[in-house]
Amino acid sequence: MAVLALASTLTFAQEAIFGQRAQGSPHFNDDGTVTLRLKAPEAKKVVIVGDCVENLIAEMKNVDGEWTYTTPVLLPELYNYRFHVDGAEALDPANVERSRDVLTFMNTFIVSKAEGDQGYLYGNHQVPHGDVAQVWYDSPTLGMSRCMTIYTPAGYDKGKKFPVLYLLHGAGGDEDAWVTLGRTCQILDNLIALGKAEPMIVVMPNGNAWDDASPIRSGLAKKVFPPKATFEDSFVDIIKYVESHYKVKKGPRNTAICGLSMGGYHTFKVSNLHPGRFAYIGLFSAAISMDFNTKASVQEQIAADAAASKQVADVFAARPQLYWIAIGKDDFLMPQNVSYRAYLDSRQLPYEYYESEGGHSWRNWRVYLSMFAQRLFRE
Amino acid sequence: MAVLALASTLTFAQEAIFGQRAQGSPHFNDDGTVTLRLKAPEAKKVVIVGDCVENLIAEMKNVDGEWTYTTPVLLPELYNYRFHVDGAEALDPANVERSRDVLTFMNTFIVSKAEGDQGYLYGNHQVPHGDVAQVWYDSPTLGMSRCMTIYTPAGYDKGKKFPVLYLLHGAGGDEDAWVTLGRTCQILDNLIALGKAEPMIVVMPNGNAWDDASPIRSGLAKKVFPPKATFEDSFVDIIKYVESHYKVKKGPRNTAICGLSMGGYHTFKVSNLHPGRFAYIGLFSAAISMDFNTKASVQEQIAADAAASKQVADVFAARPQLYWIAIGKDDFLMPQNVSYRAYLDSRQLPYEYYESEGGHSWRNWRVYLSMFAQRLFRE
Numbered sequence: 001m002a003v004l005a006l007a008s009t010l011t012f013a014q015e016a017i018f019g020q021r022a023q024g025s026p027h028f029n030d031d032g033t034v035t036l037r038l039k040a041p042e043a044k045k046v047v048i049v050g051d052c053v054e055n056l057i058a059e060m061k062n063v064d065g066e067w068t069y070t071t072p073v074l075l076p077e078l079y080n081y082r083f084h085v086d087g088a089e090a091l092d093p094a095n096v097e098r099s100r101d102v103l104t105f106m107n108t109f110i111v112s113k114a115e116g117d118q119g120y121l122y123g124n125h126q127v128p129h130g131d132v133a134q135v136w137y138d139s140p141t142l143g144m145s146r147c148m149t150i151y152t153p154a155g156y157d158k159g160k161k162f163p164v165l166y167l168l169h170g171a172g173g174d175e176d177a178w179v180t181l182g183r184t185c186q187i188l189d190n191l192i193a194l195g196k197a198e199p200m201i202v203v204m205p206n207g208n209a210w211d212d213a214s215p216i217r218s219g220l221a222k223k224v225f226p227p228k229a230t231f232e233d234s235f236v237d238i239i240k241y242v243e244s245h246y247k248v249k250k251g252p253r254n255t256a257i258c259g260l261s262m263g264g265y266h267t268f269k270v271s272n273l274h275p276g277r278f279a280y281i282g283l284f285s286a287a288i289s290m291d292f293n294t295k296a297s298v299q300e301q302i303a304a305d306a307a308a309s310k311q312v313a314d315v316f317a318a319r320p321q322l323y324w325i326a327i328g329k330d331d332f333l334m335p336q337n338v339s340y341r342a343y344l345d346s347r348q349l350p351y352e353y354y355e356s357e358g359g360h361s362w363r364n365w366r367v368y369l370s371m372f373a374q375r376l377f378r379e
Numbered sequence: 380m381a382v383l384a385l386a387s388t389l390t391f392a393q394e395a396i397f398g399q400r401a402q403g404s405p406h407f408n409d410d411g412t413v414t415l416r417l418k419a420p421e422a423k424k425v426v427i428v429g430d431c432v433e434n435l436i437a438e439m440k441n442v443d444g445e446w447t448y449t450t451p452v453l454l455p456e457l458y459n460y461r462f463h464v465d466g467a468e469a470l471d472p473a474n475v476e477r478s479r480d481v482l483t484f485m486n487t488f489i490v491s492k493a494e495g496d497q498g499y500l501y502g503n504h505q506v507p508h509g510d511v512a513q514v515w516y517d518s519p520t521l522g523m524s525r526c527m528t529i530y531t532p533a534g535y536d537k538g539k540k541f542p543v544l545y546l547l548h549g550a551g552g553d554e555d556a557w558v559t560l561g562r563t564c565q566i567l568d569n570l571i572a573l574g575k576a577e578p579m580i581v582v583m584p585n586g587n588a589w590d591d592a593s594p595i596r597s598g599l600a601k602k603v604f605p606p607k608a609t610f611e612d613s614f615v616d617i618i619k620y621v622e623s624h625y626k627v628k629k630g631p632r633n634t635a636i637c638g639l640s641m642g643g644y645h646t647f648k649v650s651n652l653h654p655g656r657f658a659y660i661g662l663f664s665a666a667i668s669m670d671f672n673t674k675a676s677v678q679e680q681i682a683a684d685a686a687a688s689k690q691v692a693d694v695f696a697a698r699p700q701l702y703w704i705a706i707g708k709d710d711f712l713m714p715q716n717v718s719y720r721a722y723l724d725s726r727q728l729p730y731e732y733y734e735s736e737g738g739h740s741w742r743n744w745r746v747y748l749s750m751f752a753q754r755l756f757r758e
Contacts, residue, residue, distance in 0.1 A: 133512035
């Protein structure tokens with residue numbers, strides 16, 4: 001009896017693991033489309049939303065209580081979707097791949113057609129893997145112990161030193177965001193294995209200066225208001241921990257920083273506070289200014305602020321290898337970025353600019369990281 | 380315009396973080412009950428299931444399109460629940476706390492009334508935190524690179540050596556299970572801070588010998604069948620990695636092993652293969668036998684197997700400090716455990732036995748870990 005019961009339990013668990021996805025949802029069709037399915041015989045109406053859905057939203061078709069939607073032909077990418085059953089949010093019970101963006105959960109799947117395509121970079125392949133750790137560091141500047149996530153490349157345990165990329169998340173994110181939504185470990189593992197990026201340590205701190213605990217550990221952190229200092233002022237605590245606990249190649253040519261949205265703001269501020277410290281600086285859909293009490297443009301704000309102007313001048317005087325500004329055509333932060341570029345242009349400060357399709361989205365930030373990482377520590 | 384747009388975006392994100400939970404779901408009432416809510420004005424019927432629900436399932440009440448359910452008065456614990464909207468599974472969009480058990484997602488919340496109670500042990504508090512890493516190790520025995528999760532206690536970076544607990548998951552789980560469902564980091568952080576457990580390293584490998592990649596990294600791993608060897612045979616690779624990469628106190632009095640269900644089977648097999656290596660051995664709801672082709676009881680199976688009998692005898696001849704068997708009254712593996720205890724009793728081999736309420740559930744395994752961890756390396 002016990003043996004049979006166990007057998008059936010194990011069989012159930014194994015079936016769930018091995019069986020449910022292939023026959024279920026998502027189903028990858030030979031013609032390059034993907035079919036999503038949901039069993040909900042009692043529902044009146046099921047809607048699917050997501051970036052794999054034509055026009056982002058569609059009604060699903062009910063065939064004998066199984067609701068289905070088939071996407072257009074999809075290019076290599078990581079896609080997301082979610083169902084709404086009679087108005088209530090529902091995830092796909094047949095798809096265990098889910099990711100959280102602040103309070104929003106979406107199912108995800110990857111389309112890849114060839115080694116090295118964008119979808120391939122996000123997948124888990126038979127390549128050497130880096131380790132990833134959630135470590136706690138002391139921040140005297142903020143007066144608290146804080147958590148950050150650190151990726152170390154395959155072969156790190158052999159004793160060699162590696163360059164460091166500081167990779168910063170946006171508003172509402174945390175030290176988990178770049179690893180989960182951002183697919184950082186996969187991107188780095190795969191680019192390094194393909195010979196397209198240098199092995200590097202990637203440091204992903206929590207940019208919310210008011211968090212007193214790890215959102216990874218607690219779901220959402222408790223908050224301490226007002227914070228004792230800004231995140232950018234506390235950045236010295238992060239560098240100190242990393243350089244004392246990890247085998248780090250030092251110096252600007254071995255140190256990079258980039259971030260998305262609020263993390264772009266942090267990148268701007270931290271690099272300004274430490275001119276010459278980072279030879280590679282990347283602003284992804286950056287909120288160059290976080291001052292909401294002024295109607296002045298970014299260009300006007302910097303020009304009117306002698307200290308800020310000097311900082312920017314000092315950053316470029318140190319001749320960074322790469323000052324990279326990337327943003328999507330439809331990003332609501334485009335005007336800020338246009339204004340900041342006008343400021344840099346007016347002073348002949350050299351940067352590279354990449355303008356993608358799309359807006360303020362993780363799809364773009366994954367692509368930007370894939371591009372930026374390939375430039376680091378080799379040019 | 381850009382500034383306003385950013386402001387409203389940030390405000391939205393912050394509101395989502397700070398506002399939605401308190402006014403939303405779960406709502407902790409002063410009388411010790413908890414109210415769960417879901418907005419679904421178009422739904423005909425919403426059901427709630429979970430271990431916080433009386434009799435595990437209940438219909439929710441619709442008041443103006445908001446469906447609500449209020450639990451009985453709840454004791455300190457970690458609880459789970461999920462909605463079914465017109466027959467389709469739906470999680471609580473207002474509660475970001477979710478955990479995965481194989482393919483099943485549930486919302487969770489914690490009830491705690493005082494420092495040190497069972498719910499408190501699962502929460503994130505202002506205590507020193509250990510770090511947690513997902514590391515890849517080489518397994519020559521299995522012929523693959525594999526991922527495991529390792530907890531190091533607060534203060535680990537000060538250079539001292541620590542004892543090691545090997546903590547094994549059940550069928551369908553992976554190296555993520557004890558950290559997420561099992562709340563291992565919180566339990567250890569809190570027990571150590573309370574002075575109730577010794578600081579220790581906790582090693583959580585992936586017990587599925589056929590996984591060729593990390594489920595954490597890929598959602599679900601690819602599978603290699605048949606595996607080249609058993610997980611228990613490959614355990615030497617894990618010990619080798621841990622003892623060469625971590626600051627480990629060696630010897631049986633500094634080495635413990637325990638596991639749940641299939642992980643209890645692995646604990647049984649690994650400790651049998653290495654008599655005297657582990658002074659602390661814990662079987663949680665253990666599948667003592669995984670042989671489904673026999674009708675013989677566990678007692679008969681071991682008695683009929685000279686090698687197994689000798690291994691068990693050798694384990695006890697080495698006089699472990701603690702051989703702990705724990706299981707719930709309603710666990711379907713109870714007959715196996717009764718039979719194994721009868722075997723041990725018949726040979727006067729000394730063990731401790733703990734019988735809890737309930738069945739084959741994470742609620743029990745979290746409690747067993749909390750109890751077992753307090754016994755380690757100090758008696």
